[in-house]
Amino acid sequence: MSADQTRIPLVDLAAAHAEVAVEVEAGIARVLATCAFVGGPDVAGFEAEFAAFTGVAHCVGVANGTDAIELALRALGVGAGAGVVMPANTFVATAEAAVRAGARPVLADVDEEFLLLDPQRAAEALAGPVESRALVPVHLNGQLAPMGALRALAEAREVFLVEDAAQCQGATQDGLGPGAWGPRGIAATSFYPGKNLGAYGDGGAVLTGDEGYDLALRELREHGSSRKYVHTRLGFNSRLDTIQAVVLRAKLRRLADWNVRRRAAAARYDALLGGVEGVRTPGTAPGNEHVWHLYAVRVPERDKVLALLNEAGIGAGVHYPVPVHLQPAFRELGYARGDFPVAERSADEILTLPLFPQITAAQQERVAEVLAGAVGGL
Ligand SMILES: *Cc1c(COP(=O)(O)O)cnc(C)c1O
Numbered sequence: 001m002s003a004d005q006t007r008i009p010l011v012d013l014a015a016a017h018a019e020v021a022v023e024v025e026a027g028i029a030r031v032l033a034t035c036a037f038v039g040g041p042d043v044a045g046f047e048a049e050f051a052a053f054t055g056v057a058h059c060v061g062v063a064n065g066t067d068a069i070e071l072a073l074r075a076l077g078v079g080a081g082a083g084v085v086m087p088a089n090t091f092v093a094t095a096e097a098a099v100r101a102g103a104r105p106v107l108a109d110v111d112e113e114f115l116l117l118d119p120q121r122a123a124e125a126l127a128g129p130v131e132s133r134a135l136v137p138v139h140l141n142g143q144l145a146p147m148g149a150l151r152a153l154a155e156a157r158e159v160f161l162v163e164d165a166a167q168c169q170g171a172t173q174d175g176l177g178p179g180a181w182g183p184r185g186i187a188a189t190s191f192y193p194g195k196n197l198g199a200y201g202d203g204g205a206v207l208t209g210d211e212g213y214d215l216a217l218r219e220l221r222e223h224g225s226s227r228k229y230v231h232t233r234l235g236f237n238s239r240l241d242t243i244q245a246v247v248l249r250a251k252l253r254r255l256a257d258w259n260v261r262r263r264a265a266a267a268r269y270d271a272l273l274g275g276v277e278g279v280r281t282p283g284t285a286p287g288n289e290h291v292w293h294l295y296a297v298r299v300p301e302r303d304k305v306l307a308l309l310n311e312a313g314i315g316a317g318v319h320y321p322v323p324v325h326l327q328p329a330f331r332e333l334g335y336a337r338g339d340f341p342v343a344e345r346s347a348d349e350i351l352t353l354p355l356f357p358q359i360t361a362a363q364q365e366r367v368a369e370v371l372a373g374a375v376g377g378l
Contacts, residue, residue: 008354008363010315011194015358016258020250024200027246037242046245047205049252053170056179056187056207058214061240062221065166065190068204069097071238072188073134075206075216076160079103083132085125086164087117087145088323088335089343090138094164095324097188098136105333106130107325109340114285115350116140118342119149126157138164141319142196142262142293143285144173151181163187165207167293169197170259174287179207186213191240191248196262196293197255199244261357262292268361269295269353272368278375280349294319297371298349301378306351308374314367317352 017024031037043061051059062068078084079102086094088107095105108125111118117137126132135154137145144163154161165178165187178187189195191203206217219226224235240248266282273279280298284290296319299305309316323343325335337344353367 006366007313008315008359008367009356010317010352010354011356012358013193013198015356016198016251019254020247023250024247027250028243031242031246038239040242042242042245042249043240046240046249046252049249050205051207053252053255054177054179054207056177056185057209058207058211060206060208060214060217060221061245062204062206062217063238063240064202065188065192065204066093066097067221067236067238068188068190068206069094069136069162069164070100071217071220071236072162072186072206072213073098073101073103074220075213076134076162076186078134078160078162082134083125083128083130084134084136084162085122085132085159086136087138087140087343088325088340089115089320089346090140090164090324091166091320092324092327092329093166094136094138095330103134104130105324105330106132107333107335107340109342110346112342113283114143115342115346116143116145116285117150119146119153122150123153123157126153126159132157132159134160134162136162136164139166139168139171139178141282141296142168142171142291143288144168144171144178146285147173147176147181148287161185166190166192166195168291169195170255171291172289179209182209184208184210184213186210191244196259196291197248197251200247201241201244203240203244203248205240258357259291262355263290265355265357265359265364266290266292266295268364269355269368272364273297273371276368276372276375278378279371292355294352295355296350296352298346299351299371299375300349302349302351304378305371305374309351309367309370312370314370315354316367318350319352321347323347
């Protein structure tokens, strides 16, 4: 066997494509035949299907997940110096989107067990010197942040609740998905290829139960216009491509099944790694239906363990090695090392293992064996 055949990728996009190839190719051929590349029935169809899947009234497709967060904030009128409270251990896009909307990221630490936004820390951030107008939980790795407490906090402080749902398509908490937390709920998601619901390029969407936000978002993504050549506000060109909508419609039909297979794979890792000293397996927070976008263990001497896995042909990774406040691009927010100890410590320990719906038991056994050997040999 060549080294290549024993390689285990972090995600296997080819295996996912194989399951939808016939539908996707027929759909793309249909789009090519009409040359209607922007908008049209496939975009509207996907929006309706994804809204129904998520249990919210409205879905607005946009160009990517970062735009989805920015446009959600803009639709709510959160900008011009307003604070936006978010966890320190997110992908930079969450903070980037807030800055692009004119707002200021106000970071908060996460809980030690699940690494999700800690309502107590979020409350402290909301009470800080920057006047905040929105609370942005990040549903990290495929499970929702503690939404009951965060929603109560947002209501008590009269700030908007804007969910970063890029990593959790199909996840719920106490039966509710992103965007379903109250009649004015709003959530942003991403269809970057590696997400649970991934396009073949960039894509994103905003989910909301509110008709007014829905209309504002439709204008914002389309040059501030809902009627041709009438521009009521400053907008953007941030649409979901028709070809991406075709791909997403085909994949959405498999998403529930793929999430079941991800859950089974996560349970298998739990069983394989649960007794391995030095490896801390990830947990599921109360009330959550986890969709395992990422399976991230915590280990000592992470970089050494990561290198050993990569040398053995295992595509492990780190999501994310540097918290937002320690990124050069966000230096002017004025934070320092030590400000968010849980986020900082976890950034040095987390290690994402290969996990995708088509991963085999043999592949997982090999990952577990190499990981146990690496940690045992430290
Ligand atoms: C992927 C991701 C985004 C950004 O999505 P893009 O489509 O890449 O712009 C935002 N937040 C989180 C947590 C993500 O994982």
